[in-house]
Amino acid sequence: MGKFILDALGDMCPIPAIKAEKKLKELKEGDTLVVETDHSCAMTSIPNHLKKKKCSIEIEEIEEGIWHIIITKS
Numbered sequence: 001m002g003k004f005i006l007d008a009l010g011d012m013c014p015i016p017a018i019k020a021e022k023k024l025k026e027l028k029e030g031d032t033l034v035v036e037t038d039h040s041c042a043m044t045s046i047p048n049h050l051k052k053k054k055c056s057i058e059i060e061e062i063e064e065g066i067w068h069i070i071i072t073k074s
Helices: 015-026 042-049
Strands: 001-009 032-037 054-065 066-073
Touching: 001 015, 015 032, 015 042, 015 066, 032 042, 042 054, 042 066
Parallel strands: 001 032
Antiparallel strands: 032 066, 054 066
């Protein structure tokens, strides 16, 4: 199981969601994708964008105004 980081700092929605969906296609079951973003709407746009995909999503604010959206492919 691998862990991959996707830098979406400075990207406006829906770009982080599109990048996450594209990268998720490359991952294997059990792999984790961590999307680093500073755009608050990504907390809803990424889960909404990926709701039909087989994955779990967790969100952590790692510092004020910067979040990690952790997507594990299942």
